[in-house]
Amino acid sequence: MDFVQSKQSIPFCQTEVCSIEIVNISVFNTPIMKDYYWKSMNITGLNKKFLQLNRNVAAIASIPIPPMPVNSPPIRVTFHFLNPEAHSTSWSLKRIQLCKCQIVQMPVGVNNFRNVYACPHRELLTILPTSGEATRKDMFSFTLNIAYSCPGQTMLAYEFIFDIDYKIQLKFLFDVYEFNPRKCILTQSLLPMCIYKSEHALQPIWVHNPFSHDLDFKITTEDRNIVFILEFMEIKTNFRVKGSATNMFVPIPAQHSPKVDLECPESPFTLYKNHLAVTIGTRERTSRMVVLHNTSDICIQYLWKENSMKGYYSAEVVPPCGTCKPKHTVSCIIKITGGSTQIVFGNIPIVCEIYTFSGTRIDHVEECSLDSSIDEKREPDPLITRLFVNLSLRVKALCSLDIPTLPSLPSADLAALAKKKFKSGHFDRDIFDKLFWNFIYNEDFLNDIVRKKCDQTYEDAIRDTDMSESVICTSKLNKSGLHPRRICGPPPTNGSGRKATGRRAPGDRACGAVQTVSIVD
């Protein structure tokens, strides 16, 4: 009898360990790209936790909810799970109350009361559905409805239960703030500087203004560091963007979100693909096609936002606007042109705004469905959501496309220089110069390069480098946001670094760019 009971209690896995995986997420009504949510909610880290679930031992997983100001519009994030096991199971979610809010009786009719929590934290997060079936080798999902309604840092916990033996405790960490300009800076750290690379590489620093008013900012490289100074009325705050160095033998692991959006009822408009990785030469042009799927039951109008940064890149979409009928798809071409400067820009948002298309104009949809383009001057109907194509763009100088990039440095000179510079704390150029020497000094780097042919010092290598712009920035974006447009170069300042200033309108994203040091020409 005992044997029969134990057999019945393990329908999910026959082994002691089982796993689930978040294979994708869908975001809806979010101001920032899916990739940001994938990284901020640490989905890659969650999947590591979900890889080995042990029977009767609750795994604990923390999910940071991207911070936003209080009363920001609610967002929806759908988690798409895969049950890779050979057995189906049922699952359920149960809230664990962590706050000390009390149960109160609420009238629900004449002499009829119901016990409910008078808990403002509860409104922060609604998860639907709260139970379901995880079919074997198939996907299941639930959607987080996130409302930024309650200011402060709050943790909400849910128990994610599979049948009876496997449990995950999901801890959702909320950071809903009143006003904090530091939270505007999305780029916390730069990509590691590859010290073997011989190219100039510009990296963007992304800034998002979620407030309902303009925000002034300055960017400076004082004291060999990149410092943001944000000002709003009397409030001034500094923020340092971290840099790091690596050698190019260590590839940077890619942690992008999946390039394809999954269709789901909560997010009926999708783009295929939502991530483009493009490498072109300076002033070269290339095109990529993306497809907009409308799986909803309504007519929509789409409008692509212009995206360019003068001298660096431009991304133009053809057609720039149009309509899409229910259950239809539309193809659009993204024309990408490189500027005159080498850049490595990740997460360039190419924004497609989706509007409702009023029923009175249904005839017009029929008329223009052949080319799917409509009058650009027409006033759009209410905005439903924004979709994003995440463009990773690398613009390389044509002449250096095939040139090997390993430096040739005499190890003795390098060691002596590294020691001298590190001890003196004097660095000639910028943060990347400092990173370079710190790396040389701290890592066992010389052993790698001593075997290579060396005939050039670091000073020789950088002598011919164009230092006309060690830091460039800034951008001013239009009211609808997400439209980088460079408005000024960097006015050099008196010896303390290079500075730039700007102002961002509400809801805007801007980016500054930092030029890395050139190791060899």
Ligand SMILES: [Zn+2]
């Ligand atoms: Zn509460």
